[in-house]
């Protein structure tokens with residue numbers, strides 16, 4: 001057994017290496033961004049682009065700063081994130097429950113799989129005319145579509161995840177007294193978690209795209225999609241690009257702040273997925 | 278008391294290929310009685326039905342006919358009166374060694390303090406006191422199976438079922454684990470149904486060894502191992518039992 005001091009230095013070393021890897025990844029990732037922005041800025045300064053169609057990067061950042069000062073930026077981000085969280089929460093609860101039933105009980109699989117395949121063929125956005133008709137131009141019209149898409153995505157990943165569980169793991173659980181709902185919580189869900197997290201990852205990114213489009217179509221009060229729509233209407237191209245920039249950056253942050261740590265705390269710690277250097 | 282009785286059981290599988298369905302009778306009118314606190318090993322050639330037998334007792338599979346009972350109580354599915362140790366360990370990778378051992382205790386509805394006391398006791402019993410908080414992926418094969426044994430014993434089952442529990446381990450670890458199991462059994466004198474294809478292992482551990490062979494499988498030999506414990510693998514009498522059993526396993530029925 002290494003002493004306390006020894007293990008501490010081991011952890012410090014691990015943390016240092018992880019930090020170095022993190023910094024290296026970011027620096028590499030930023031290189032092409034800086035190159036493109038630099039070239040764009042120079043080309044704009046030389047008058048190569050129409051300032052209306054391609055405003056210089058510094059103007060886009062100025063617009064961003066302006067939106068921040070006005071307070072609309074943060075309201076839009078929070079508005080969109082709120083829809084995302086509500087949609088993903090409801091959708092994934094429904095999807096994981098149904099997916100686990102389909103993966104474990106043959107009758108449920110036979111009943112639901114034709115319908116799941118049917119709905120998979122329909123793009124969520126194609127349902128907008130329907131939900132707008134049902135609910136009008138409001139919040140529900142957006143949320144319904146997100147719940148639908150997220151549920152469908154997590155159904156498929158949970159279903160395959162549960163079906164791929166080693167039968168011996170399930171036998172172990174059952175022989176140790178876990179049946180029914182206890183088997184679901186204590187065995188099926190944790191055993192299928194690598195696949196469920198994979199599904200959540202896709203669900204988040206799909207939901208994010210759909211919300212942006214939905215906010216443009218439904219065009220209610222606030223939200224990043226609404227802001228893009230509005231910027232085009234006003235022909236404020238710098239704000240349009242600034243909005244797109246934020247949509248992308250927030251998308252990345254969701255992955256870094258929520259999904260990565262979720263993975264680190266669960267499947268990577270248990271060693272049920274491999275961690276790559 | 279924990280007596281295990283299999284009376285006149287039938288078990289068949291239907292195997293379908295492209296042209297037709299074929300029914301394989303693995304057991305037909307098979308009976309065996311295992312006395313309280315008896316350590317019984319079942320040996321036999323690969324594919325003769327050893328795992329099927331254990332799965333039937335475990336309640337993981339159902340008999341086509343006949344009945345299985347623990348102390349007269351018929352087996353209708355998996356249950357906490359039977360603890361199972363699996364060849365491939367089948368630990369829960371998302372739980373630490375301690376939480377794996379406490380899994381069945383939670384099913385029993387025991388409180389945190391009681392669970393902790395029992396898991397401490399069983400971690401010590403299987404020699405993993407220092408590894409309570411390790412996840413299975415950080416443990417060696419032998420240590421994993423120690424968790425497996427601790428997990429099965431912690432629920433205090435009437436019968437312990439083990440299906441080639443050391444089959445996935447290297448020769449050296451296997452012998453260590455056999456010694457450990459023999460010591461554990463001295464302290465937790467359970468009724469044991471132990472499946473193996475390793476005859477030395479069976480002779481070393483068991484009160485009684487049953488040789489399964491043929492299709493449908495029959496007990497072609499059923500011998501009491503009358504040797505003092507702890508056993509000497511190199512003794513003369515030990516060797517005689519080995520030879521006797523070896524012949525029964527090899528014989529084509």
Ligand SMILES: Nc1ncnc2c1ncn2[C@@H]1O[C@H](COP(=O)(O)OP(=O)(O)O)[C@@H](O)[C@H]1O
Pocket residue numbers: 290291292303321322323324325326327328329330
């Ligand atoms: N679920 C099943 N379906 C069809 N055949 C099976 C099934 N399980 C086992 N068998 C067959 O039953 C026979 C006995 O298997 P098993 O009990 O695993 O043998 P052993 O453990 O002695 O090697 C084998 O021929 C195997 O192919």
Ligand SMILES: [Mg+2]
Pocket residue numbers: 327328329
């Ligand atoms: Mg077998």
